[in-house]
Amino acid sequence: MIKRKKQLLLVAHCVLNQNAVIRDWERAQGGFNQLVQAMLAENLGIIQLPCPEFTFSGEGRPPRTKDEYNTPAYRTLCRRLAQPVVEQAKEYQRQGYIVRGLVGIGESPSCDTLGNRGIFMEELLAMMSEARVELKTFDVPEDYLEGHGEKALLEFDCFIK
Numbered sequence: 001m002i003k004r005k006k007q008l009l010l011v012a013h014c015v016l017n018q019n020a021v022i023r024d025w026e027r028a029q030g031g032f033n034q035l036v037q038a039m040l041a042e043n044l045g046i047i048q049l050p051c052p053e054f055t056f057s058g059e060g061r062p063p064r065t066k067d068e069y070n071t072p073a074y075r076t077l078c079r080r081l082a083q084p085v086v087e088q089a090k091e092y093q094r095q096g097y098i099v100r101g102l103v104g105i106g107e108s109p110s111c112d113t114l115g116n117r118g119i120f121m122e123e124l125l126a127m128m129s130e131a132r133v134e135l136k137t138f139d140v141p142e143d144y145l146e147g148h149g150e151k152a153l154l155e156f157d158c159f160i161k
């Protein structure tokens, strides 16, 4: 009988779906296949976060800075999108699962987790912290390009192992 590993990762939406990014900014035809394959090889469950910018402004949105996104309306939307994710993470944790971490997107005004933290991640991580779900994070570097990201792949392997 197969037994589930009970380990999960939260992943920024566009890691799995580059169709959501700003037009002509995609870095893969579909998703970041090599990163996804690495997660699957470790038998990690993948929880795909919603894309806050797509939800707020649609597929044809212009590029915006963090300051331009830093409005009460956008923060409210980000909290609304984050809430069900926090509930899921809490429930998994309560049931003995391990939420191994969060994969963000470096330099994104919404989804960077490490540098100049994006607004969605600010809200999500604050809500996770309130819910006592502590997450280590990894950001896909800004210069990552599917098929040409060997250094990032090695770092990602260390992150998920």
Ligand code: SF4
Pocket (backbone or CB within 6 Å): 012, 013, 014, 015, 020, 021, 022, 050, 051, 052, 053, 054, 105, 108, 110, 111
């Ligand atoms: S808002 Fe986040 S999930 Fe959406 S395209 Fe930008 S980095 Fe990806």
